[in-house]
Amino acid sequence: DAxxxxxxxxxxxxxxxxxxxxxxxxxxxxxxxxxRQTMMRGLELLIYFNxxxxxxxxxxxxxxxxxxxxxASFSTLKIQPSEPRDSAxxxxxxxxxxxxxxxxxxxxxxxxx
Amino acid sequence: xxxxxxxxxxxxxxEEPVHLPCNHSTISGTDYIHWYRQLxxxxxxxxxxxxxxxxxxxxASLAIAEDRKSSTLILHRATLRDAAVYYCILRDxxxxxxxKLIFGAGTRLAVHP
Numbered sequence: 001d002a003x004x005x006x007x008x009x010x011x012x013x014x015x016x017x018x019x020x021x022x023x024x025x026x027x028x029x030x031x032x033x034x035x036r037q038t039m040m041r042g043l044e045l046l047i048y049f050n051x052x053x054x055x056x057x058x059x060x061x062x063x064x065x066x067x068x069x070x071x072a073s074f075s076t077l078k079i080q081p082s083e084p085r086d087s088a089x090x091x092x093x094x095x096x097x098x099x100x101x102x103x104x105x106x107x108x109x110x111x112x113x
Numbered sequence: 114x115x116x117x118x119x120x121x122x123x124x125x126x127x128e129e130p131v132h133l134p135c136n137h138s139t140i141s142g143t144d145y146i147h148w149y150r151q152l153x154x155x156x157x158x159x160x161x162x163x164x165x166x167x168x169x170x171x172x173a174s175l176a177i178a179e180d181r182k183s184s185t186l187i188l189h190r191a192t193l194r195d196a197a198v199y200y201c202i203l204r205d206x207x208x209x210x211x212x213k214l215i216f217g218a219g220t221r222l223a224v225h226p
Contacts, residue, residue: 033212104157107156
């Protein structure tokens with residue numbers, strides 16, 4: 001199995017631009033999670049889906065952030081408009097509902113200038 | 114959420130055992146103890162979890178105190194690849210909390226050749 005796949009691995013954009021991060025979960029996993037990691041705040045859960053339905057988005061910072069999961073094999077996290085404080089590493093993770101462990105992708109390093 | 118306390122950093126020599134402590138004095142009866150680790154420039158990866166009894170898997174062992182107010186992750190023979198940040202996380206299975214992993218600062222383990 002290829003594991004959780006994220007793209008792009010690195011993204012540099014200017015303030016005000018729209019940013020879209022992509023994630024392909026492990027096949028057969030019915031939970032998908034988006035996390036953000038910064039030096040100041042550590043690793044934070046933003047939102048998670050179960051069977052493509054958003055279950056808890058209480059970690060989403062503000063309305064500039066949105067996440068979708070149109071099907072079981074694809075999810076996006078969009079930031080519009082982006083701000084320098086959004087600079088972070090964004091991780092996607094997935095889980096099989098029958099087990100406890102979450103499997104994380106390699107992350108997308110976002111830099112907003 | 115129950116709080117965990119871990120040392121900021123620890124050091125070990127290659128091929129020696131490593132004992133990573135975690136204090137969780139406010140743990141509830143339904144909280145599972147999870148350990149994840151994050152290698153440099155990678156996403157976190159699951160290590161092990163347990164409830165009351167000690168647990169072993171191919172990666173590590175988890176020793177849980179009888180009163181469950183502390184636990185220790187044991188790496189039996191540290192390798193250079195074990196250098197990572199180790200996170201101790203408490204999750205309540207019955208509230209669905211095992212989906213919401215809350216990462217603290219963790220313990221940064223350095224392994225010397």
